[in-house]
Amino acid sequence: MELSTDDARLGSGKMGYGCKHYRRRCMIRAPCCSQIFHCRHCHNESTKDSHAMCRFEVETVICAICGTEQRVAQACSNCGINMGEYFCEICKFYDDDIEKGQFHCNECGICRVGGRVNFFHCKKCGSCYSNSLLNKHSCVENSMRHHCSICYEYLFDSLKETTVLQCGHTMHSDCLNEMLKHEKYSCPICSKSIMDMSSIWKKLDEEIEATKMLENYRSRKVWILCNDCNDTTEVIYHFIGQKCSHCHSYNTRKTSAPVIPQ
Known part of the structure; x- marks a missing residue:
């Protein structure tokens, strides 16, 4: 109007x-x-x-x-x-x-908030990040120049606070918190774990140890692909979860056995 x-x-x-x-x-x-x-x-x-x-x-x-x-x-x-x-x-x-500490970033091409001294511009990611992430984040090319995988709002110039996940992908902080409330702990884009899951993996270890499988399943093996380290291994099947032999993550999925060249 x-x-x-x-x-x-x-x-x-x-x-x-x-x-x-x-x-x-x-x-x-x-x-x-x-x-x-x-x-x-x-x-x-x-x-x-x-x-x-x-x-x-x-x-x-x-x-x-x-x-x-x-x-x-x-x-x-x-x-x-x-x-x-x-x-x-x-x-x-x-x-x-x-x-708010507004400043114009020439490399982003737009104004940011939070104070110029508190941010650095990551050229590969194509955006300004907090100094706390300097040399401590996984770079993903143009990671901010896409839509939030939860609400689908464009992230690069969004007014909402954004979080950089361990894998380097980004989403709104509010969307991340909502995802965690629903016990979703993997990145919607690449499926890697979004936080330190060691305490949760330990609880799964204990639960698997206390839960015996039926006799005819105890020696069954399956091939799994680990979403965290991308390694493919053969492990003993358990209905609670399959643990990666390489990085000990339970963020895995069943896959086909690798094809060995003749």
């Missing part, structure tokens, strides 16, 4: 400006449909996926204090107010909540 300059003035005030996404003293005119919105997320939610707005193509903004429509800039050309204490000329991005 297009907003008038009167609507802009109603949104002004020390704590009553902007939208649920950002605090700012301006609105933007969408270059794709010429309608006025508080931010690109408001536009995309309003259009309901019929089309998305490109942040880089925004050319004009409307000051929320005086209602003046003007070229993109940090300060209003009419009343002089800063329309955003943080301003990025590249992303056409305004935000007054500078405690």
Whole structure:
């Protein structure tokens, strides 16, 4: 819905400006449909996926204090107010909540939050990660430039917190927590374990030790493929689970015996 300059003035005030996404003293005119919105997320939610707005193509903004429509800039050309204490000329991005620690990453090509000193850009993964993951994560090419495997929202510029799994794949932290609530401990993309499972494997060891198989099954063997180490081994079958002989993981599945070349 297009907003008038009167609507802009109603949104002004020390704590009553902007939208649920950002605090700012301006609105933007969408270059794709010429309608006025508080931010690109408001536009995309309003259009309901019929089309998305490109942040880089925004050319004009409307000051929320005086209602003046003007070229993109940090300060209003009419009343002089800063329309955003943080301003990025590249992303056409305004935000007054500078405690977020906004910064523009040239390699990502967009603005990030959390403070530049707290992040590094992984060129192979194609995204900024927390310094706590420096030399401690598995690189997956362009791992952030895909959709969350649970909710299917595009991760690269999502406003939600994202978690990097042990395997290097990524998903929303909320989606991961929901998955764990349902006792799902493997990556939906590659099936590798998403956390240290040693305590759970120990409990399975104890359960298998206490659960005897029927006589005619005790010597039965099966071939398994380990999802964690990708090794193929032949092991004693147990209905509770099959343990990888190489890495001792129970994150395995039955497979065919390997073909030996003649």
